Amino acid sequence: MKMKKYDVIIVGGGATGTCMARDCALRGLKTLLIEREDLCDGASGRNHGLLHSGARYAVNDPESARECIAENLILKQIASNCVEDTGGLFISLPEDGLDYQALLVQKCAEAGIDARIITPKKALSLAPAINPNIIGAVKVPDASVNPFLLSDVHALDAVRHGADIVKFKAVTSFLKDGDSVVGVKTDKEEYYASQVVIASGIWSAKLAEMAGAHIDMYPSKGSLLVFGHRVTNLVINRCRKPSNADILVPEAVVSVFGTTSDKVPFEECDNMRVTREEVDFLLKEGVKMLPSLASTRIIRAYAGVRPLILEDSKSSLQADGRSASRGIVLLDHEERDGVPGLITITGGKLTTARLMAEKAADLVCKKLGIDAECTTAEIPLPGSYLKRRSFGAFLSGLGAKKEDTPASKTSSGAKRTSSGAKRTSSGAKRTSSGTKRTSLGAQKTSSGAKKPYSAASLPVIEVEKTVSGEKKSVSGAKKSCLAVRSVAQKLCSKETIPYAGIAALGRHGSETLKMDFTGEGAEIVCECEQVTSAEISYCVKEFGVRNLNDLRRHTRIGMGTCQGTHCIQRAAELLAIELGVPEKAEEFMKDYLQERWKGMTPVMWGETLREAEFMRSKYSSLLAEGEISAK
Numbered sequence: 001m002k003m004k005k006y007d008v009i010i011v012g013g014g015a016t017g018t019c020m021a022r023d024c025a026l027r028g029l030k031t032l033l034i035e036r037e038d039l040c041d042g043a044s045g046r047n048h049g050l051l052h053s054g055a056r057y058a059v060n061d062p063e064s065a066r067e068c069i070a071e072n073l074i075l076k077q078i079a080s081n082c083v084e085d086t087g088g089l090f091i092s093l094p095e096d097g098l099d100y101q102a103l104l105v106q107k108c109a110e111a112g113i114d115a116r117i118i119t120p121k122k123a124l125s126l127a128p129a130i131n132p133n134i135i136g137a138v139k140v141p142d143a144s145v146n147p148f149l150l151s152d153v154h155a156l157d158a159v160r161h162g163a164d165i166v167k168f169k170a171v172t173s174f175l176k177d178g179d180s181v182v183g184v185k186t187d188k189e190e191y192y193a194s195q196v197v198i199a200s201g202i203w204s205a206k207l208a209e210m211a212g213a214h215i216d217m218y219p220s221k222g223s224l225l226v227f228g229h230r231v232t233n234l235v236i237n238r239c240r241k242p243s244n245a246d247i248l249v250p251e252a253v254v255s256v257f258g259t260t261s262d263k264v265p266f267e268e269c270d271n272m273r274v275t276r277e278e279v280d281f282l283l284k285e286g287v288k289m290l291p292s293l294a295s296t297r298i299i300r301a302y303a304g305v306r307p308l309i310l311e312d313s314k315s316s317l318q319a320d321g322r323s324a325s326r327g328i329v330l331l332d333h334e335e336r337d338g339v340p341g342l343i344t345i346t347g348g349k350l351t352t353a354r355l356m357a358e359k360a361a362d363l364v365c366k367k368l369g370i371d372a373e374c375t376t377a378e379i380p381l382p383g384s385y386l387k388r389r390s391f392g393a394f395l396s397g398l399g400a401k402k403e404d405t406p407a408s409k410t411s412s413g414a415k416r417t418s419s420g421a422k423r424t425s426s427g428a429k430r431t432s433s434g435t436k437r438t439s440l441g442a443q444k445t446s447s448g449a450k451k452p453y454s455a456a457s458l459p460v461i462e463v464e465k466t467v468s469g470e471k472k473s474v475s476g477a478k479k480s481c482l483a484v485r486s487v488a489q490k491l492c493s494k495e496t497i498p499y500a501g502i503a504a505l506g507r508h509g510s511e512t513l514k515m516d517f518t519g520e521g522a523e524i525v526c527e528c529e530q531v532t533s534a535e536i537s538y539c540v541k542e543f544g545v546r547n548l549n550d551l552r553r554h555t556r557i558g559m560g561t562c563q564g565t566h567c568i569q570r571a572a573e574l575l576a577i578e579l580g581v582p583e584k585a586e587e588f589m590k591d592y593l594q595e596r597w598k599g600m601t602p603v604m605w606g607e608t609l610r611e612a613e614f615m616r617s618k619y620s621s622l623l624a625e626g627e628i629s630a631k
């Protein structure tokens with residue numbers, strides 16, 4: 001049995017675990033992350049994809065609201081290729097009245113969220129698909145986030161800063177020295193560390209139990225519907241007390257509507273299925289907000305489990321999911337349960353995962369006696385050098401002259417410092433208590449005005465400090481902007497792949513520079529999501545893709561309207577060759593179809609039924625009869 005020693009081991013590769021791995025690696029800790037499946041196999045890959053502005057929590061949970069707006073602004077800066085800065089609306093239907101709207105706007109102001117009342121007419125001009133009978137609307141800085149990519153880039157950056165990531169291996173037990181946890185065990189290996197952090201979502205309860213600690217968790221199932229088009233370009237929330245079926249998020253080429261909130265047994269958390277009743281309920285409520293949903297094809301349904309914690313560990317498990325805490329929960333099991341060496345970080349949201357990681361890494365450093373500041377709020381993630389919002393302008397300005405490049409001016413027209421770095425409004429150095437984070441938020445909200453974006457003034461993100469603490473000039477941010485611009489120029493001039501190149505840039509930002517679009521690289525494999533052979537090769541190399549389902553999470557392959565009907569044969573063959581296992585192409589296809597089928601089954605009527613029949617007839621001639629089924 002192999003034995004390896006780390007400063008910190010993180011169990012769970014969702015948003016929280018990957019953010020934590022990056023944070024620890026950036027602080028110079030010898031870090032290991034262990035995930036039993038692929039990254040994002042838990043709630044982080046089965047959520048709404050809403051980068052909360054915090055408005056949803058402003059009335060009932062002001063602390064969460066403040067955390068959300070701060071993290072929302074940070075992620076728009078450091079993970080621009082994962083976030084689409086759509087903006088959001090809270091719409092009031094006639095039966096909702098306007099009392100809640102007034103309260104929402106007041107509480108948003110108190111939490112520092114830029115929430116503005118706009119007229120129904122204006123709201124309809126921004127989002128023509130919303131119910132024309134709305135009586136009020138509020139504009140908020142909600143956004144759409146690609147949760148798979150967000151975890152990918154955190155993991156990628158962690159590895160680039162020295163972390164080890166072990167995927168597809170479950171932690172089966174904890175290694176103990178007396179009461180202390182000193183490591184973890186998988187089926188074949190033992191890994192030792194000074195601190196072990198459980199970041200395992202809803203499975204944290206089970207893992208804590210295995211280590212001799214206890215957490216009262218509440219598994220709250222949420223189901224979602226995926227509609228085959230972008231019915232709006234903004235996030236649409238219903239303006240009432242947070243409830244079921246009240247948010248629509250535009251995501252790439254589709255729209256996601258949800259959710260429900262029901263307690264489920266722990267044993268079911270590994271295999272969530274959406275029921276027909278849930279589909280009917282979601283559709284009925286969705287149509288009230290966006291009438292065109294009634295005639296928009298639902299391409300699939302999926303569900304995840306929220307890792308909620310009961311406020312009081314002594315309370316009974318009868319509380320409903322919406323009243324259980326959605327706040328961040330950091331548990332020091334040494335103090336709480338007499339189990340030194342063990343910490344749990346859970347609760348929270350996808351939006352606040354970076355902050356959760358910061359809090360947990362602060363505690364790990366304290367325990368290890370290490371004085372290392374958190375830098376994750378300032379250092380851009382791989383690919384994130386362009387602000388997504390400027391992307392349209394960026395593309396339309398591809399012909400811009402060289403002297404108009406982003407590096408020569410700031411968006412306000414001011415000159416850059418000699419290092420090329422643009423200072424924050426306060427110019428203050430970040431402290432571990434996060435002072436800079438608030439100044440980042442203030443920078444935007446104090447003036448209330450949006451910065452003008454144009455191809456000639458693409459903002460460059462400041463990168464001042466490296467892991468080791470020494471100063472480093474903007475770490476290629478300027479170069480990267482210019483290089484991405486030149487790649488985009490080349491891609492756009494290629495008749496074969498202009499949209500695919502743009503799609504890759506949208507997903508991977510400046511990482512697109514690492515893709516080779518020459519020759520076969522320019523071949524489009526998935527038409528719906530415009531995924532090329534070059535993007536597939538890049539993902540295989542960078543993310544350790546094992547099969548088509550993994551590939552989907554990193555590229556969105558097969559996640560568009562046809563759900564893979566047209567592309568998976570091509571994709572399976574290409575991937576199998578890329579991985580050097582051509583004999584596995586059929587197996588990849590079969591597993592992929594199985595997963596797609598699972599999501600299509602609850603919504604199989606009308607167009608989706610026709611698509612499913614087409615898919616079945618196409619692939620049953622390739623695969624043995626009866627092999628595709630909704631197991």
Ligand SMILES: Cc1cc2nc3c(=O)[nH]c(=O)nc-3n(C[C@H](O)[C@H](O)[C@H](O)COP(=O)(O)OP(=O)(O)OC[C@H]3O[C@@H](n4cnc5c(N)ncnc54)[C@H](O)[C@@H]3O)c2cc1C
Pocket residue numbers: 011012013014015016017034035036037038039040041042043044045046047048049050051052169170171172199200201202203207220221222223224259303304305306307345346347348349350351352
């Ligand atoms: C339906 C729904 C909608 C949501 N919508 C939003 C939203 O729009 N915006 C938002 O901000 N938040 C949203 N959330 C909340 C958000 O998704 C979660 O809070 C967040 O993803 C939790 O991340 P995590 O990393 O803590 O847990 P998870 O993503 O669940 O990750 C835990 C990981 O631990 C792994 N694991 C478990 N056991 C072991 C083991 N023994 N060994 C190794 N690994 C193990 C699992 O495989 C899993 O990958 C939503 C949640 C749900 C369910």
